[in-house]
Amino acid sequence: MVHENEITEAEQEILERLWQHEVEGWPLPPGAEGEVVELGLHAKGWVKGDGLRLSAGGLEVARRAIRRHRLAERLLADLMGVEQEQAEEHACVLEHSLVEGLAEKVCTFLGHPRVCPHGHPIPEGPCCKKAAASVEAxxxxxxxxxPGEEGLIAYLATPQNGDLQKFLSMGIHPGDPIALVRKTPSVVFxxxxxxxxxxxxxxxQVYVRRHG
Amino acid sequence: MALTLPQGCHGQAQAPLTGGEGRRKVFLVGNPNVGKSVLFNALTGSYAVVSNYPGTTVEVSRGSAELGDGSWEVIDTPGMYSLRTITEEERVSRDLILRDEGTIVHVVDAKNLPRMLPLTLELCMMGRPLVLALNLMDEAAQAGVKVDTRALSVELGIPVVEMVATRGKGIQELKTILAGPIPLPPSPKVSFPPRLEESLEALRPRISGDAWRFWALHALEGDAPALERTGLPDELLRTLRTRAGLGPRRGAPSALVAKSFHASAQRVLAGAYKDGTRGKVALQERLDRLLLNPWTGFPILAVIVYVGLYQFVGVFGGGTVVDFLETTVFGHYVNPYVEALFAHLVPWMWLRTLFVGDYGIFTLGLRYAIAIILPIVGTFFLAFSVLEDSGYLPRLAMMLDRIFKAIGLNGRAVIPLVLGFGCDTMATMTTRILETKRERVIATFLLALAIPCSAQIGLLLALLAGHPAALALWAAIVAGVFLMAGTLMARLLPGRKPAFFMELPPLRMPVLKNVWSKTVSRMGWYFLEVFPLFIVASVMIWVGQITGIFPKVVEAIVPLVKALGLPSQTAVAILFGFFRRDYGAAGLFDLRHSGVMNGVQLLVATVTLTLFLPCIAQFLIMRKERGWKVTLLMSGVILFIAFGVGWGLNAVLVAAKVTL
Structure with a gap:
């Protein structure tokens, strides 16, 4: 296994783009092919043959990089209240500091978020699988x-974009105060x-920062 | 009520006084359940159905209003939360205002201004004459909310009117503003993330007009009207969309954009809106808790069904009123008079039977429509209107959501299904409030198959009166078919599981005037829709008899009827059932009086007729909403199930030697 700190920023960047292309259907950035060759990703065994498809090992390394990146964004946006655009830039720097152990801690602290502030899914880590929603979160x-408890909406984690949009267009946004009224037979807030x-x-899918 | 016009419009263009050719138009736009329809009625004097249930306006209402020096067309649109849409009703509204010209009145619930102002900003971006109507000011005052209307108007650069539309407050002010010149709104200060701004800027040279930002944004988000208008190449939009961070998929409304509007709205409101502190738990809120708690909510539902449906609609409407109209009005006055009249006017017996024979227009068609159907449907609509205006139905939706999930629907389907007990045809139209096509298909099918309308229920209660065991069996069988058909369809039809999300409007005391005009309007609709069918049915049966076709068709059905174990006379009633289920049931009603049928036969006949397609009107609405293919397929399946269940039921009951 390759340790996170052994990947250069450039490698990490291009691996993330390839992963987004392969897994999420984003277009490839121009010049991707040149960069792959230049950085010798084929030789490292991360990219298959002479094409641009990631190998199993490459997919895993890229997946973890994406996870760190999006967790970093989440951390900045939710806890520091950094604006989205800046969050993105800071996240690029921050993600390199998130070594695997630290990433797990951040993920747990945030309550195992499922999407980044842009609404893209955050790949699961080992901690998410173990997490039986700890009460202290x-x-x-x-x-x-x-019921009766109040808090602030931290973020919305809806995998289907339509559902997420429903909240937003009704004017329910992260940062707004929210109070739970009851949980059965349906949830009323x-x-x-x-x-x-x-x-x-x-x-x-509605994550709330509780007053505690 | 305060009235504020924007101050210091920086030399903005004024809306042209004459809107080109044709009449000038006003569009009423806004979230569901903020009072657009009340305002529509107040402006035009005509009637759109108003209720305390989000999403009741499924059809676009158009009316005329006299404003200032001319006649205007007023258009009431289905509720929408945003111009970047998800549901079909929202798409209807959006396309309507994007593709047309005219003034827009954004109606909002004043106390929830922070949730609603983002849409105002979206509308401002369109650069069309815009007025903000702060409705429900009374509820806002009650909640301790304070709005500085003048500051808001200055901040937005558009006229703002305070209003309590249900009590007519602020209507005159709005009319005055609409009649005068309205300044075009300045472009709102919405700041998008820099990367999105760059993408918008890149599109600027390709889009004409002042509202280029608006069209560029909607084109980037893949909205059809914006794509048509701008004609931008797909490839370019794809690249820019990715660069702006909107995600690779086209047509997915973006969280980024929603957030930007939200943030800008909060900035606008900073000096103009002050939230109130929630006071003590009011009586209204205590009642709300009882309704939402299943332990108290279901008993309350049982009381509502017993008092509202059974006692009021069944016993009073279907018993007392029907008896009075049938026996006294028609039996003693109308029928003898009409018969005497036609005996005098029309000497030819064959022609006279068209009007006063066994199936005559007056003696059968008019009598059924007025004396039997109308009282039942009328009392149902009255009870339904009270429930609707009180805000009870969304709470019912919340309680029943889990049960509805099992049959492939969700809580939202409460309104069409409950309305179906009044009139299935009207209910089929309201299936439009359901979000996915899958849900609309399931709801349409279940309405046609297993929800008996009020006219039928009334007649069935009368038919099975004195056979309590048969009545209980009927209810159990129909409910069983409903659940089984729903569960099966939920499994068979592909598509994602519907998510349940609904605003619970505040409980409100129904206003008698609104309840009454709504009931009258629905009854009017029903009568226009249904009455001609009764006449047509009478005429067709008459033609059939005169020409000898009718007896032949009846003969052809007799074996089918016999297979169900029914006396051959019921073939006539079954044939009527094709025109309207209740018409058929009414035929059975006459048979029961003559004592031809026993309990088992009555049960088999009523079950079969209940499961039938309700009436021709419903068939036509189904075709309009779902298309020929689906409708014919559904009708075939329903016919098969109706006869299949009837046949099976008879076989079982006869084999078990049951008497009812």
Missing amino acids: VISPLDHMR RCGHSQFAVDRELAT
Whole structure:
């Protein structure tokens, strides 16, 4: 296994682009092929044959890089309140400091977020798989709150973009105060002067920073 | 009510007084359940259905209003949360305002201004005459919310009107503003992330007009009207979209953009909106808790069904009123008079039967429509309107969501399904509030198959009166078919599982005037829709009899009827059932009075007729909403299930030697 710190920033950058292309369908940036050759990624065994497809090992390294990058963005945006655009830039720097152990700690602290501030999924780490939603988490899904409890919306983690959009277009945004009214038979919460009912599946995707 | 016009518009262009050819238009736009339809009624004097349920306006209402020196067309649009849309109702509204010209009135719920102002900013970007109507000011005052209307107007650069539309406050002010010249809104100060700004800037030379930012943004997000208007190449948009960080997929509304609008709206409101502190738990809120708690909510539902549906609609509407109209009004006055009249007017017996015969237009068509169907449907619509305006239905949706998930729907389907107990045809139209095509297909099918409308329920109760065991069996069988058909469809139809998300509007005391005009409007719609069918059915049956076709068709159905174990006379009722299920049931009603049928036969006949397609009107609406292919397929399946269940039921009951 290659240790994170042995990858250069340039390598990490191009691996992330290849992964996004292969896994999420983003277009390849111009000049990708040249960079792959220049950095000798074929020789390192991360890219297959002479094409641009990642090998199994390359996929894994890239996946972890993406995970660190998006966790860094999440950390900056949610906890530091850094604007999205800057978060992106700082994240590029920060992700290199997130060695594997630290990334796990950050992920746990954030309550195992599933998407970055741009709405792209964060690949799961070992900690997410183990996490049986710890009670002490500062940030937890809406349906883990007690009825009557209040908090601030930390972020929305809906894998289907349409559902995420539904919250946003109704004017329910990260940073807004939210109060849980009840959990059964459906989840009811209050936001501003309105009440909303959602099913449990949607409620698990609203992450709330609890007042504690 | 305060009225504020924007100050110091920096030499902005004024909207042209005459809007080119044709009439000038006003579009009422806004979130669901903020009072657009009330405002529409107040402006035009005509009627759009208003309720305390998000998403009731599924059709676009158009009306006329006299404003200042001329006649304007007023258009009420289905509710939408944003111009960047997800649901079909929102798309209807968006396309309507994007593809047309005219003034826009954005109606908002004043106390929830922070949630609604982002849409105002989106509308400002369009660069069309815009007025912000702060409705529900009374509820805002109650919640301790303070809005500085003048500051808001200055900040946005558009006229802002305070309003309580249900009580007519602020309507006159709005009319005055609409009649005068309205300054075009300045481009709102919405700042997008720098990378998105760069992409927008890159499109600037390719888009004409002042609202280029608006069209560029919508083109980047892949909205059809913006793509048509700008004609930008797909490849370029793809590149720019990626560069802006909007994600690779086209047509997915972006969280980035929503966030930018939200942030800008909060900045605009900083000096103009002050939130109130929530006071003590009011009576209203305590009642709300009881409704949302399943332990108290379901008993309350049972009481509502018993009092509202059984006692009011069944016993009062279907019993007392029907008896009075049937026996007293028609039996003693109308029928003898009409018969005497036609005996005098029309000497030819064959022609006279068209009007006053066994199936005559007056003696059958008019009598069924007015004396039997109308009281039942009318009392149902009255009860439904009270429930609708109180805000109870969204709470019911919340309670039933889990059960509905099992049949491939979600809580939102409460409104079409409950409305179906009034009129399935009207309910099929409201399936549009469901988000996915899959849900709309399932709901349409279940309405057609297993939700008996109020007219049918009334007749079935009368038919099975005195056979309580048969009534219980009927209910169990129909409910069973409903659940089984739903579960099967949920498994068979592909598509993602629907997510349930619904705003719960505040509980409100229904206003008698609104309840009444809504009931009258629905009854009017029903009568126009249904009454002609009764006449047509009477005429067709008459023609069929005169020409000898009708008896032949009846003869052809007799074996089918016999297979169900029914007396051959019921073939006539079954044939009527094709025109309207309740028309068929009404036929059975006459048979029951003559004592031809026993309990088992009554049960088999009622179950079969309940599962039938309700009426021709429903068939036509299904075709309009779902298309020929789906409708014909559904009708075939329904016919098969109806006869299959009837046949099976008879076989079982006869084999078990059950008497009911």
